[in-house]
Amino acid sequence: MTTTAEQMQRPPAEVRYADELVRLRADDSGPRPPGWWLSLDAARRFVLGDEAGGITRKFVGDPSLVDRSLITLATNRGLLLVGEPGTAKSLLSELIAAAVCGDSTLTIQGGAATTEDQIRYSWNYALLVSEGPSPRSLVPAPMLRGMAEGRIVRFEEITRCPLEVQDTLLSPLSDRVIAIPELTGPDAMVFAKEGFNVIATANSRDRGVNEMSAALKRRFNFETVFPIPDLETELALVEAEAANLLSRSGVPVQQRPDVLEVLVTVFRELRTGTERLSTVMSTAEAVSVAHAVGLRGWYLRGEPGTAEDVVECLAGTAAKDNPDDLAKLRRYLEQQVPRKGRAGAWSELHRARFRLSG
Numbered sequence: 463m464t465t466t467a468e469q470m471q472r473p474p475a476e477v478r479y480a481d482e483l484v485r486l487r488a489d490d491s492g493p494r495p496p497g498w499w500l501s502l503d504a505a506r507r508f509v510l511g512d513e514a515g516g517i518t519r520k521f522v523g524d525p526s527l528v529d530r531s532l533i534t535l536a537t538n539r540g541l542l543l544v545g546e547p548g549t550a551k552s553l554l555s556e557l558i559a560a561a562v563c564g565d566s567t568l569t570i571q572g573g574a575a576t577t578e579d580q581i582r583y584s585w586n587y588a589l590l591v592s593e594g595p596s597p598r599s600l601v602p603a604p605m606l607r608g609m610a611e612g613r614i615v616r617f618e619e620i621t622r623c624p625l626e627v628q629d630t631l632l633s634p635l636s637d638r639v640i641a642i643p644e645l646t647g648p649d650a651m652v653f654a655k656e657g658f659n660v661i662a663t664a665n666s667r668d669r670g671v672n673e674m675s676a677a678l679k680r681r682f683n684f685e686t687v688f689p690i691p692d693l694e695t696e697l698a699l700v701e702a703e704a705a706n707l708l709s710r711s712g713v714p715v716q717q718r719p720d721v722l723e724v725l726v727t728v729f730r731e732l733r734t735g736t737e738r739l740s741t742v743m744s745t746a747e748a749v750s751v752a753h754a755v756g757l758r759g760w761y762l763r764g765e766p767g768t769a770e771d772v773v774e775c776l777a778g779t780a781a782k783d784n785p786d787d788l789a790k791l792r793r794y795l796e797q798q799v800p801r802k803g804r805a806g807a808w809s810e811l812h813r814a815r816f817r818l819s820g
């Protein structure tokens with residue numbers, strides 16, 4: 463039972479942009495760090511885009527952040543991307559992994575229940591019982607595979623793991639080897655092949671990196687990913703991403719630019735303004751609300767979404783279960799929105815304020 467790329471809800475970057483990767487590789491004459499799929503310059507163009515070469519811009523942000531991240535990966539230190547939720551840390555790590563080794567799927571999702579087995583290796587118990595520990599009964603997890611195959615391993619939300627589980631990374635990162643004491647001979651040590659490295663991500667809102675052990679921190683270079691600073695850039699990104707998601711969802715109409723502008727402005731003001739919410743009003747959330755607004759408009763009424771749909775979606779994404787946030791949102795719609803003008807999408811938004819539930 464295989465799922466084709468068209469059937470996948472979200473194919474990995476190396477599938478979504480397979481043609482771009484092939485082209486970049488074919489034209490790539492720059493020097494490549496050992497084990498890398500692309501040169502640094504080609505990897506950078508894959509992530510940041512290159513209009514002349516027909517390469518789309520995928521991550522919007524500081525080019526020097528991308529350069530530093532790539533350089534880090536060519537050293538023997540890991541890369542740790544830190545930032546608020548929804549600032550595209552996961553996306554950036556996926557894109558960089560796809561560019562550096564052609565594969566972004568060696569991924570460990572960190573969480574309270576993550577165990578060492580999910581990072582290094584475990585056993586196929588039926589084979590373990592019948593033949594004992596052997597390379598055949600060994601089930602490699604992403605870290606072991608990344609080392610053996612010389613690929614990038616992604617460790618998402620590393621700080622959500624228990625500290626002792628995080629520290630499993632110490633020997634792969636410093637000695638570049640994983641010992642498998644159950645095996646004997648050459649199989650008992652897996653040495654990292656050129657090309658192996660780790661990209662971890664951590665949200666500054668969750669438990670954060672403060673609790674990470676000093677030993678592990680030393681093995682990573684930290685890079686902070688910031689939210690998009692200006693409205694125009696964020697609006698253009700939300701517009702493009704939502705259009706993409708809507709076409710995948712079978713919605714054939716374009717969204718209203720004035721509605722999207724209102725939506726993105728609302729997100730920015732609730733992110734940093736006087737009615738700043740405790741919920742994260744990230745660009746990623748704005749994209750998902752824009753998608754939902756488009757779906758509501760099309761599937762409920764057969765038209766592009768309106769500012770009323772924005773209000774309907776905000777209650778569930780912005781206020782969630784926090785009564786203070788709901789009160790702030792209400793105040794914002796009552797008091798600040800009317801000052802934006804009496805016509806168009808802003809007045810629709812103001813009129814729809816009663817749709818906020820609760």
Ligand SMILES: Nc1ncnc2c1ncn2[C@@H]1O[C@H](COP(=O)(O)OP(=O)(O)O)[C@@H](O)[C@H]1O
Nearest residue numbers: 521522547548549550551552553703745746749
């Ligand atoms: N700077 C950015 N460049 C490109 N996409 C962004 C950016 N910021 C947010 N996004 C949007 O957010 C989504 C990614 O969020 P994600 O990588 O899951 O964030 P994080 O891991 O930081 O929580 C992207 O798919 C894109 O729609």
Ligand SMILES: [Mg+2]
Nearest residue numbers: 551552618663
């Ligand atoms: Mg993430």
